Amino acid sequence: MSRQSGRSSDPRKVSQELFTLTYGSLVSQLVKDYESDEEVNKQLDKMGYNIGIRLVEDFLARSGERRCNDFRETADIIAKSGFKMFLGITPTVSNWSAAGDEFSLVLDNNPLTDFVELPEERSQLNYSNILCGVIRGALETVQMDVNVRFVQDILKGDNQTEIKVKFIKRLEDAVPAGEE
Amino acid sequence: MADDVLFELLHMEIVAYVENSAKKDEKDQLVAKLEKMGYRVGQSVAERFTRDTPRFSSELDIIKFICKDFWTNVCKKQIDNLRTNHQGVYVLQDNKFRFLVQMSASKQYLEAAPKYLAYTCGLVRGALANLGLNCIVTAEVSTMPACKFQIMIQRS
Numbered sequence: 001m002s003r004q005s006g007r008s009s010d011p012r013k014v015s016q017e018l019f020t021l022t023y024g025s026l027v028s029q030l031v032k033d034y035e036s037d038e039e040v041n042k043q044l045d046k047m048g049y050n051i052g053i054r055l056v057e058d059f060l061a062r063s064g065e066r067r068c069n070d071f072r073e074t075a076d077i078i079a080k081s082g083f084k085m086f087l088g089i090t091p092t093v094s095n096w097s098a099a100g101d102e103f104s105l106v107l108d109n110n111p112l113t114d115f116v117e118l119p120e121e122r123s124q125l126n127y128s129n130i131l132c133g134v135i136r137g138a139l140e141t142v143q144m145d146v147n148v149r150f151v152q153d154i155l156k157g158d159n160q161t162e163i164k165v166k167f168i169k170r171l172e173d174a175v176p177a178g179e180e
Numbered sequence: 181m182a183d184d185v186l187f188e189l190l191h192m193e194i195v196a197y198v199e200n201s202a203k204k205d206e207k208d209q210l211v212a213k214l215e216k217m218g219y220r221v222g223q224s225v226a227e228r229f230t231r232d233t234p235r236f237s238s239e240l241d242i243i244k245f246i247c248k249d250f251w252t253n254v255c256k257k258q259i260d261n262l263r264t265n266h267q268g269v270y271v272l273q274d275n276k277f278r279f280l281v282q283m284s285a286s287k288q289y290l291e292a293a294p295k296y297l298a299y300t301c302g303l304v305r306g307a308l309a310n311l312g313l314n315c316i317v318t319a320e321v322s323t324m325p326a327c328k329f330q331i332m333i334q335r336s
Contacts, residue, residue, distance in 0.1 A: 014183070014187040015228075015229075015253045015254070016182055017224070017225055017228045018187070018225050018254060019186070019187050019190070021221045021225060022191070025221050026193075026194050026197070026217070029197075029213075030197075047193040047197060050189075051186070051189040051190065054189055055186065086183040086185070086186045087186070088183075
């Protein structure tokens with residue numbers, strides 16, 4: 001049998017284990033550096049945001065998606081196109097609010113948490129909180145101000161992992177200072 | 181499967197985070213800290229990557245594995261050049277190192293390069309440690325995006 005067998009042949013994909021473990025080493029470093037889980041969550045969100053504002057450029061260039069007409073379309077593109085392209089999973093979109101300004105992304109399997117177990121004393125830690133930051137950063141770049149948060153997490157004993165995305169407002173084009 | 185771009189951005193953020201979180205008097209710890217993070221990951225991925233490979237018969241065999249399979253998994257390509265003095269020092273040259281390709285093709289930003297190599301040095305050291313070779317791994321860049329990794333096997 002060849003040594004190459006079983007390896008991914010897609011040149012754009014990185015080894016899943018390498019990615020998951022790299023993320024894990026980041027989280028464990030953060031846990032060492034900060035005392036409270038809240039601080040770790042905040043830091044992960046911030047890093048995700050930095051990734052999101054760059055990632056969206058790559059996404060738009062490769063997917064050819066157009067501007068969305070409504071929030072439902074946005075939700076579909078995030079789940080079916082965005083998550084698919086970058087993590088290889090397709091979350092389910094559900095739990096729409098009556099006003100249509102809030103939805104949930106339900107993740108069946110989260111590639112970030114493949115080898116992870118959360119100890120009891122870390123119950124406040126949102127291990128995959130970086131995803132919230134990524135979604136927020138990416139949507140901000142396309143002029144949507146949103147609030148993203150974890151409401152359920154398999155790591156904490158819930159049945160599913162659920163991320164809630166709430167639309168806050170549309171960001172208007174800013175006019176540079178000194179111009180009309 | 182996670183996407184390449186995502187991994188690269190994640191790596192960038194890790195470097196930036198470690199750099200910003202280091203206190204003033206421990207800036208020189210930056211590379212060491214990143215290297216340590218890589219080391220742990222290297223140990224674990226070495227096990228995964230060698231899952232269906234036969235047992236290695238010699239030291240050179242292990243180094244070849246790093247140059248081919250390991251590098252293909254981490255960097256999407258094989259090492260371009262491998263040299264050794266047959267006394268435990270190996271120099272691996274990568275002419276288009278993944279984390280430097282997007283940055284520059286000249287001497288610009290050269291002073292920023294070392295921190296983008298530290299994590300990979302750690303990965304290699306961790307992988308080798310798990311395969312039974314204690315070593316020191318260093319990297320040097322003269323012109324981006326080419327760089328050289330030097331592996332010095334420590335014999336006890």
